[in-house]
Amino acid sequence: MKFVIIGGDAAGMSAASRAKRNQPEFEVTVLEQTRDVSYSACGMPYNIADAGRSMEDLVVRQAEVFIEKNKINLLTGHRVTGIDPGTRKVMGVTLENKSFTMKYDALLIATGAGPRVSNVPGMDLPGVMPLKSLEHGKKIKAFIDEQNVKKAVIIGMGYIGLEMCEALCVRGITVEMVKPGPTFLPWMTPELSREVEACVTANGVHLSCGHAITAITPHGGGGLTVMTDKRNFVADLVISASGVTPCSELAVAAGLEIGISGAVAVDDMMRTSDDRIYAAGDCADAIHVVTGKKCWIPLALRANRAGWAVADNVCGKETRLQGVAGTAVFKVFDMQVARTGLSLKEAVNEGFDPAEVVIQSRSKAHSHPGSGIIHVSMVGDKKTGRLLGTQMVGTDGVAHRINAPAVALHAGMTVADLIQCDLAYAPPFGPVWDPVLTAANQLIKRL
């Protein structure tokens, strides 16, 4: 059995390692276009924040280990340029410009997602950089040191943009953030996003929403000018963080079915429309556990889990994934921001009849010192009583708290069910009624 994997990051390497564990006699080949495999992409902003740390710290396992210990045929610098499902072959070219062809019995497309392409003139100037691959991270870090960056503009205000914002501030760089859309964190309920916005601006970061970027040009005195329809921004470094899109070009060209947001359409066994070809990770779609519909939410845990599922399925151990709840957390300065399931707006768009409650609670018990405010938004369906989603922000105790409602979403719990849950209490860790329960207690009155 020849199992070929395109892409050597989370989904690809998870699949490769698990396939070899499952079936050591399988021939498992990974074709990775860069030189880097198995690194923590999500850790890059934190690494960039710390001048003293090497970017290599982020590599979870070196390529040699996969080759020598795991017996994976790992080929870095191998870019796949085409898939021929008829003859079950992939074609490609190496970084040394040698072309190659490889037959497969089973193929996994794990090409990930890439920075959203912008056609704004000047996005290719030196000093304008996305952050997706480890190579990008290394470039940004080197640029900060070598160019003595004092001022940066970040285009985009998503997770990566905000994490980079904090990282650059930690490095003593003045940061401005710009985006075309009118709303800071548009997926977040306004009461909560205001808290995050206040935290970011309190840290000296200037936010400009509703600024359409028209061009980036070299600045007379060195550096760059980011031109928008409202005003110009001058910076030594521009981070382009306007979101990502699935890298599904190979799948498109191979005639595979493409799903929502341009991601490769897969079933619950991660099979594409060709029964020899799987897709997993940021390039593939998934079922949303709340809506039961296809969605594209590229996150690291799903990539790892889907990689494992592919390996099991390729090895004949049928594995089906239920779907995702869109559970996510990030930190920006002292603020922890978390979500799971649908926002009120998303719930309306999905045809639910939702009600939302927004409450304030605290991260520690009444009278316990050092407690912070936790803001919770919770959304439920008036028709069925079902829990639809939860969002949370606060300086303390938010990150892991989101997992209780996440599990409740997977279980299809009603808000009334969630209210019954026996959550942990001790004064240093929260009020007797956990903020999640307080939100649920209030929400049920509106359902």
Next chain:
Amino acid sequence: MKFVIIGGDAAGMSAASRAKRNQPEFEVTVLEQTRDVSYSACGMPYNIADAGRSMEDLVVRQAEVFIEKNKINLLTGHRVTGIDPGTRKVMGVTLENKSFTMKYDALLIATGAGPRVSNVPGMDLPGVMPLKSLEHGKKIKAFIDEQNVKKAVIIGMGYIGLEMCEALCVRGITVEMVKPGPTFLPWMTPELSREVEACVTANGVHLSCGHAITAITPHGGGGLTVMTDKRNFVADLVISASGVTPCSELAVAAGLEIGISGAVAVDDMMRTSDDRIYAAGDCADAIHVVTGKKCWIPLALRANRAGWAVADNVCGKETRLQGVAGTAVFKVFDMQVARTGLSLKEAVNEGFDPAEVVIQSRSKAHSHPGSGIIHVSMVGDKKTGRLLGTQMVGTDGVAHRINAPAVALHAGMTVADLIQCDLAYAPPFGPVWDPVLTAANQLIKRL
């Protein structure tokens, strides 16, 4: 409608407040034997740790507020001595030694739990103190200051004993802990309890398990001698923390049905065997969501929730509680200790065919600085695949993590279901595979 409540702490005051909110015209009377109502008993060790804070900080709401704002007929210093279900009356005596009688239409027994009575001679000596009521807390705190306590012995090594241990150490007091049972944290899986034990002893606390206390006597040079079958311990202060028992004497005398561990037996509407009498809080039993059987697990959240349920049921809004998972968390020094559901031993005793896995994970992502080890024990049932319980210890990120498996227990999830859950990930908050998922991924191999 005359609604009379015996006991003015978590369950009693929750019931009283909610009943008045539900039905302002109801006559709601609370009979509390002490002068204190609605205080955070769980906060007492933390308050004792801080010499500068008043014990009054722990009072959530003053008695006057309940009387004037909530219009509750709150009578402190009123000890109930008997219930006559036939004539629907309670009888009692005040702190001023006046007897009283009161008629009820609905009665709530919310008498809580009390320190387990010991017949060891000398338990009544000055300087030997339990910690249950606010009065106890005040006494301990005053004693530490007035007697210039340098050395303390704590009898018992449960939550309260360990929290008091930390509190006394913070006050600069040398602490020894003694218990008759052979095992430190006997409900905890050995790999995990060893971690907690190591943390406690690393903080200079001497632990003596398997020491049967035979007597406490005044010590020649002042202070006290705690005599055991193995050796004697000398101390200025002895904290008696050998567990609690339900205060169900009134219910017993009234002929009500008594359940497990001597707690008042209640149905899922908190009704006792007399349909006019409810019981809630630490004096009442509950259904365990994993076993479906009666259990007695006195914890604050349940008390509050059960108080509300009684108020709703008394007011004609039928409310049924599903049960408890025994979710609990406590902190001792830097160690967070959490559990939900059954341990391996408990699962065996309950007739399951359980398997357990114990794993080590980390509180932050690979390569993220400042991460601590998290130890997880997870137990599942081989027959059904069901999740039965989870225990966790670690210095960071344990407390709220226990709530995801707690919700899973309420939902009756299998380990395979839990594995599918989309939990949050970001490098500062955990690995891509949350420790809960890593444990579940390992456990499923043994089921």
